[in-house]
Amino acid sequence: MRVFPDQFPGWFGVRLATGGEAANLLFPEITPSAVSGVIDGGRTLSERDSMGGKTEDRYPDIFGLAHSIDGGGRTDVRATVADRLAALPRHSVILNHDVEAGAEFLHTLTAG
Template sequence: MKVQVFPDQFASWFGLDLATEGRAATVLFPEIDLAASPAASDQRRSLGEEDFMHGATEDRYPDILGLAPTGSGNDHARYAVAAHLAELPHHSFRLGHDLSANADFLAQHLRS
């Protein structure tokens, strides 16, 4: 399930200022399991078409990066972003519903 948060709500709901740019350092593939304790997953994956938002089910998200396969997006933009992200470290995790345990695990695992 996804939550739709509008940019103006980040400050009032979460106390966060909006960023004008960002840099990706790693790619995370989380798997959420209610009964799981945080742990590294044996599942190894890479980016695929399902990792890009597109189609009628994603119509509430603006295509600000021009990555959607329909409308303003184009194949070249998606392939360029996917190629850049493919060069970064990839980590698969199984996380539970204990937010503190998840945060501690991720902070420790990603530091090493």
């Protein structure tokens, strides 16, 4: 299941932010029976982390009206953003369904 930002207020009662600052990159995996922790040999950013191509996947161009518009933005801009994000500390993590324990783990991991 995918959750999109515009669904946060209605589904979760969470207001959308108008800005922010990235301090870490997290690549989470969710396994209900797992103990929260860092995954060895974590991954890096790749092209699959950006939406690109003729249309992004939320709004497929079923009527053929996009006329080659790249819904993911320009390739050079995506590359610039990826380069900046790649300079941040990154963590591949495994989490379970214990939200409070996961939040505490993530806070400790990223609190430097």
